[in-house]
Amino acid sequence: xxNKQFIERTLVILKPDxxxxxxxxxxxxxxxxxxxxxxxxxxxxxxxxxxxxxxTVDPDWIKITGEKAKKAKEKQxxxxxxxxxxxxxxxxxxxxxxxxxxxVVVMVIEGAHAVPLVRxxxxxxxxxxxxxxxxxxxxxxxxxxxxxxxxRAIRNLIHASSDIESAKKEINIWFDENELLNYSTAQERFxxxxxxxxxxx
Ligand code: ADP
Ligand code: MG
Numbered sequence: 183x184x185n186k187q188f189i190e191r192t193l194v195i196l197k198p199d200x201x202x203x204x205x206x207x208x209x210x211x212x213x214x215x216x217x218x219x220x221x222x223x224x225x226x227x228x229x230x231x232x233x234x235x236x237x238t239v240d241p242d243w244i245k246i247t248g249e250k251a252k253k254a255k256e257k258q259x260x261x262x263x264x265x266x267x268x269x270x271x272x273x274x275x276x277x278x279x280x281x282x283x284x285x286v287v288v289m290v291i292e293g294a295h296a297v298p299l300v301r302x303x304x305x306x307x308x309x310x311x312x313x314x315x316x317x318x319x320x321x322x323x324x325x326x327x328x329x330x331x332x333x334r335a336i337r338n339l340i341h342a343s344s345d346i347e348s349a350k351k352e353i354n355i356w357f358d359e360n361e362l363l364n365y366s367t368a369q370e371r372f373x374x375x376x377x378x379x380x381x382x383x
Contacts, residue, residue, distance in 0.1 A: 185374045188294035191221055191362075193352040194304075195341040198284035199322070201225075206287055209317050209340060212303050217373045218293035222362040226288050232355055233281045237274055239351040240344075244270035254326040273335065280335040288356045294374070297346055304342045312338075 194213075196206055213220075237243055248270030252262050262269070291300055305316025308326055312319035318338045329336040343349035353362075372378060 184376050185294055189292060190294070190296040190346055190349070191290050191292045191353060192297045192300050192343045192349045193341070193356060194289050194291055194300060194343075195228075195281075195356075196287040196289075197281060197337070197339055197341060198286055199280075199337045200339040201285050201287060203321070203339075205321055205339060208321070210287075210289070212317065213291050213300065216293075216299065216303070217369060218291050218296055218299065219367050219370075221290040221292045221364070222357050223287065223289040224361070225285050226356075227284075228281045228286050230278050230282055233278045234274065236352055236355050237277060239348050239355075244274060246270070247273050251326070251330070255330065258327065272333075276329075276333065276335040280337070290353055290357060290362055297343055297349055300342045301344065304340050307338060308336060309338050 196209060200206060200209060210220075210223075240246075245266050248264075248266030248268065251269045251273060252264075252266055255262050264272075293299070303317060305312035305318035307318075308324070309318045309322040310325035314320065317340055322337060322339050324337045326336065343352050
């Protein structure tokens with residue numbers, strides 16, 4: 183296969199709400215339709231420690247998430263006395279509760295530019311403002327406001343790695359090396375090969 187240098191792997195988790203709402207097929211078909219493939223895929227029950235490890239592969243995540251949440255509250259005219267770290271830690275606790283509430287589908291998706299492509303299809307964090315045409319924009323309508331009011335995590339169906347480095351770390355949390363397969367698909371010849379031959383007979 184040519185264009186090997188562009189091939190990336192990214193970690194996707196269909197969160198418990200996606201499984202409960204029977205949206206597994208609907209969501210993963212979008213990755214297949216695009217021409218990406220699965221290097222690994224499984225149904226799993228997430229462990230609390232794994233969820234914590236997963237969301238803290240970026241050590242700044244707690245603070246950044248707390249700051250975003252603080253800004254969202256202030257936009258609603260609510261004054262927040264807690265620090266960004268305290269809020270971020272609370273979001274993480276609510277995420278752990280959410281992600282361990284039921285089965286999840288964990289997968290490694292592979293293909294050229296897989297990391298940014300999958301993020302594009304997934305859409306932005308808050309479904310209320312995610313673009314139409316994205317998974318989060320099309321199948322769910324949760325908001326920071328609703329989640330905050332109930333002190334719970336935003337239900338946005340799906341996780342996707344944000345960059346190649348975190349993808350590598352996240353994949354290590356959820357998969358053993360022998361669960362990931364290297365193989366080619368029939369369509370890749372058309373997507374990646376320089377010379378397309380032997381079509382007409
Ligand atoms: P993304 O999943 O888009 O990369 P983040 O990394 O910022 O988003 O957050 C991880 C997950 O934590 C989100 O998908 C969402 O489920 C939840 N979350 C983030 N911020 C909040 C918040 N302020 N309130 C509730 N849940 C949140
Ligand atoms: Mg993230």
